[in-house]
Amino acid sequence: MVGKKFTLPKLAIGLVLSLIALAMFIPVINIFARAFSHPDKVHELTGLGVIPKGFSLINFQVVLSNPIVGQAIGNSLFITIVGTCFSLFFTTITAYVLTRKNLVGKTPIMIFLIIIMIFEPGYVQEYFVMKDLHLLDSLWSMVLYRMVNVFYLVIMMRFIEEIPESLMEAAKIDGAGHMRVFVRIVLPLSRIPLLTIGMFYAIAKWNEFFKSSIFLSSPNKTVLQVLLRQFVVERDTSTLVGITELLKNSNVAQLDFNALKAATIVVAMVPILMLYPIILKYYTSGVMEGGVKE
Template identity: 75%
Template sequence: MPARRITWSKALIALFLSLVTLTMFIPIVNLIARALSNPGQVHLLRGYELWPRGFSLINFQVVLGNPIVGRALLNSLFITIAGTVLSLLFTSIAAYVLVQKNLVGKTPIMIFLIIIMIFEPGIVQEYMVVKDIHLLDSLWAMVLYRMINVYYLIIMMRFLEDIPDSLTEAAKIDGAGHLTLYTRIVVPLSRIPLVTIGMFYAVAKWNEFFKSSIFLSSPKNTVLQVLLRQFVVEQDTTALVGASDLLKNNNIAQLDFSALKAATIVVAMVPILMLYPVILKHYTRGVMDGGVKE
């Protein structure tokens, strides 16, 4: 096989992308190093050092050992998982309906959806709707909030329009109804868009802070992002509750606040980062399955 030629343009692009990757990778590793450092040696870290000074899990033990943080983590996981599943379900169903050629009123419906996408309602109107349906201070308010994103719906529609009509026509001749078409043909052939849009939905649900701070008011229904802001930005030391016993057992005088903040950020960041390798694996497999074979 002939050797691949590396042009200057490809080399420059690779160098640029590598630098961009480092700008994101180095701060993350620095946070992990700070969180894993011994509380008595954290002050020795300079700039963006990537290796911890000493080693201690006390910061993670304090953060994860706090019942408030544990409850917020479970709430965020529930909102992300339930919200993503329901959003994918209803987005794919809506897209399947809207791509039907004999759908009456398709153009007015699409115009209405695009208007909704461009002109979003205000927070007061959204708050009154959530209040009227009795979902204030309920996790279901965040699960159902913006269940269907119009932009993702349009992306899904574009993929479904590429499904050959011969497949659906053959299934209809065999007596398949819309439910069978959706479950046996549309969903299996839409793995790539479903996985991609699912990743977008999951990241949005996990990172939602503003609406969560408005719709959820009680401590039992708080989410990790709201708690993260209270601790990191407002420097609320709630996460230090119950840390005295851990400090005595580990012979530590006091915790370093910057290391504790770093541990909290890592705890809030790791679950959603674990999603990307799984998504990319299925995405790559879907692309290869759809390749031309000789």
């Protein structure tokens, strides 16, 4: 076995990539450190600090004790979980239909889908569609919004095409219809693409704030990303009803506003970050499956 040769260019590339990784990683850790720092010491934390100054959960207590934040988290979870399930089901079943060899009009359908992917509808048209469907100010507007992504649909089609046709033919000989073939054969054999595309759908649903701010107007229908922007970017503390009274009753004399922002950002980040360790190994194995041929 020949060892890897150490060269100066490899060292330079490694150092550059390490610096880029640190440039992206340190700000995230700094947000966590600021959120967990004690209110009396948080001002001592610099922009490059990664270790909390003291330790306190008061920032999270203030943020999470607000009823609007809890409602927003619940709305975001509903949109993400239900929306991802709907998107996965309809993306997969559409991909199955479009990969059938005897499908009439397959080429015009694919051309139409590609045109939709390239020329996306405008915001005004999407707003009036939601209005005509009576979905404005309803969480279902965000669940159904862009339920099928054409790019993910094409990826799923490629995976389904790799499933041996002999398996489906054997099931049809035994009397199975398309729906049974889809449920019993296609879905179990598409676990890796389902997990991968599901992660992409979940991230998009969780992070969507612009359309949420347009389609959802009631305070009890707001989502966490909209609340995060109002509080962190626009510094609108009126959205967090009750914070002033809570701070007056707190044992802490003053809470740092930047620390409260950091705690809000952490609350918005952690749920979606928890997906990566679970999905990453399946995503990696899925990429490597088609990379080497025997």
